[in-house]
Amino acid sequence: MNILVTGGAGYIGSHVIKELAANKHKVIVLDNLVKGHRQAVAGGRFVKGDLANCETLNQIMQEQQIEGVVHLAASSLVGESMEDPGKYYYNNVANGINLLEAMVNNDVKYIVFSSTAAVYGEPEEIPITEEHPTNPTNTYGESKLFFEKMLARYEQIYGLKYVSLRYFNAAGADIEGEIGEDHEPESHLIPIVLQKILGERDELYIFGDDYPTEDGSCVRDYIHVSDLASAHLLAVEALAGGLESRVYNLGNGRG
Numbered sequence: 001m002n003i004l005v006t007g008g009a010g011y012i013g014s015h016v017i018k019e020l021a022a023n024k025h026k027v028i029v030l031d032n033l034v035k036g037h038r039q040a041v042a043g044g045r046f047v048k049g050d051l052a053n054c055e056t057l058n059q060i061m062q063e064q065q066i067e068g069v070v071h072l073a074a075s076s077l078v079g080e081s082m083e084d085p086g087k088y089y090y091n092n093v094a095n096g097i098n099l100l101e102a103m104v105n106n107d108v109k110y111i112v113f114s115s116t117a118a119v120y121g122e123p124e125e126i127p128i129t130e131e132h133p134t135n136p137t138n139t140y141g142e143s144k145l146f147f148e149k150m151l152a153r154y155e156q157i158y159g160l161k162y163v164s165l166r167y168f169n170a171a172g173a174d175i176e177g178e179i180g181e182d183h184e185p186e187s188h189l190i191p192i193v194l195q196k197i198l199g200e201r202d203e204l205y206i207f208g209d210d211y212p213t214e215d216g217s218c219v220r221d222y223i224h225v226s227d228l229a230s231a232h233l234l235a236v237e238a239l240a241g242g243l244e245s246r247v248y249n250l251g252n253g254r255g
């Protein structure tokens, strides 16, 4: 398939591209490089551009005869989303409308979306299933939930088919060691622990000490980034094979 990957120069996107390219898909990567790294794009064709630019989106879809989209581009810092909510509504919702409109205009039928467990908010029961109520407690999670709602509406009105993947915490790096995690600023626990071990940072904070666990610290569900990448490949191929639109949690179910 001809697949447009938005945010493909980022941590998870770079692993997704590698997986798609290894499975003979033609990949076009769109990233503004605000957070991503050009050298992390290890396959496909790279276009430096922004989701805010409708012309770029239409041009790529038309010229490259795009059949499916994997949409990872987003602003994704929970803390920042509570200080600058407008940035999150613009990038994750308004720019998302540009993408969906370009898909409709160019008859692109399939989209796999990077959603998040943050759409659930405080868990009412564990394990959290896809049927758990959605009640995000921050702007980031809410912006992702808004996009999911738009997907459902675009399906109803235009027949666009989607898989929304609600990731828990991504971790790890490609087994060949070519690509890995490099956020700036780094906000993810595992790379922060590794930076501390390497002497690259003075302090490491683990938040929370009154969770109902053995030592009061919280338990998180981590999923390997290469497993996430495989899930995107499976999802886009399944959509093209006739899968009905669906939401899936992507985690381990184990802390």
Ligand SMILES: NC(=O)c1ccc[n+]([C@@H]2O[C@H](COP(=O)([O-])OP(=O)(O)OC[C@H]3O[C@@H](n4cnc5c(N)ncnc54)[C@H](O)[C@@H]3O)[C@@H](O)[C@H]2O)c1
Binding pocket: 006, 007, 008, 009, 010, 011, 012, 013, 030, 031, 032, 033, 034, 035, 036, 037, 049, 050, 051, 052, 071, 072, 073, 074, 075, 076, 091, 095, 114, 115, 116, 117, 166, 167, 168, 169, 170, 171, 183
């Ligand atoms: N890392 C996690 O644990 C985790 C968990 C749940 C969900 N997610 C979601 O997965 C996706 C990827 O996460 P990541 O950790 O790889 O983040 P990342 O910041 O490394 O990747 C996002 C990429 O999108 C690009 N981008 C952002 N806005 C853009 C725009 N308007 N136009 C073009 N490019 C743009 C950035 O430059 C970056 O390369 C995000 O949507 C995030 O919300 C991540």
